[in-house]
Amino acid sequence: MSNYQHLIASAGLDPQQFLTSAAVARLVDRTPDIVRRFAREGRLPFKRAFGGMRLYRLADALRLRESLCPKAEPMAALDAIAVEPEDIAPDGSHAPDAHGPGLPPGWVLYPDRQPSR
Secondary structure, three states: OOHHHHHHHHOOOOOOOEEOHHHHHHHHOOOHHHHHHHHHOOOOOOEEOHHHOEEEEHHHHHHHHHHHOOOOOHHHHHHHOOOOOOOOOOOOOOOOOOOOOOOOOOOOOOOOOOOOO
């Protein structure tokens, strides 16, 4: 078991849990745009949710963080993200409210539209 897998298990988190670009950005200490660039380059696997939002597995995000900053304190990284499994699901089924997964009030996901590039 690698170091990041041990930390995930000891923190009681699910390595298959999904994070948004913003949560991964906090974890790896980069901007969300840089995180999306890593995804486009293939350095960070992702899944698309409704509306084109990219979702990243926690284990993949920690693996990326380990490759970017190998000497960083791993527990500080887990503390930097406020991860709640019910906040985001790839199908939007566990959305906390009617606005969609993790979106502020007034924002709505449109599954029939593709994101602008």
